[in-house]
Amino acid sequence: FIQAGLPDGKIRPGFVDYIRSLTSVLHAHHLAEDKLTFPLFRDLLPEAPYEQLADDHSEFIPIVEEIRLNIGRAVEDPESGESLGRIEGLLTEMAEIWRPHIAVEEVHFSSARIDAVMSAEEQIRLLARINEANQEHSGPDYLVVPFTLFNLPQKDRGYLSDLMPPVVTRHLI
Secondary structure (H helix, E strand, C coil): CCCCCCHHHHHHHHHHHHHHHHHHHHHHHHHHHEEEEEEHHHHHCCCHHHHHHHHHHHHHHHHHHHHHHHHHHHCCCCCCCHHHHHHHHHHHHHHHHHHHHHHHHHCCCCCHHHHHHCCCCHHHHHHHHHHHHHHHCCCCHHHHHHHHHHHCCCCHHHHHHHCCCHHHHHHHC
């Protein structure tokens, strides 16, 4: 999630915005999985460990909330490194949950497995619903859209940005 050391000076506000975006996107992503994706896939891909995945999501909640609290403290007192130090520890804690969590998701929800149980049209409809949920529960857009694009593989970044109106890619980002 982060490299060794904490930012200071001019890059600190960018770091804070990045972490704010990370927590927002992560929260929205997990809500979409819990409310949309997992309920749908329980019947289609019953072998996935849904309870374990939901438990992981529950473990993220207090960590994300504490990160958000410390982001506020870092903004209020930009000279103090205490809040950023706490954020670093929380991100490390989050990574310890995230790495095995995403490994389980990648095994059970691979493209090949999803393709085997859903048509392309069904997948497009699901992705549209997930996108709506993500937009509803994440933000602000001026941070989340660049964050999302930046963190995608280059091929996916190009594909997604091509779908966006020029006003977004030329002005917002």
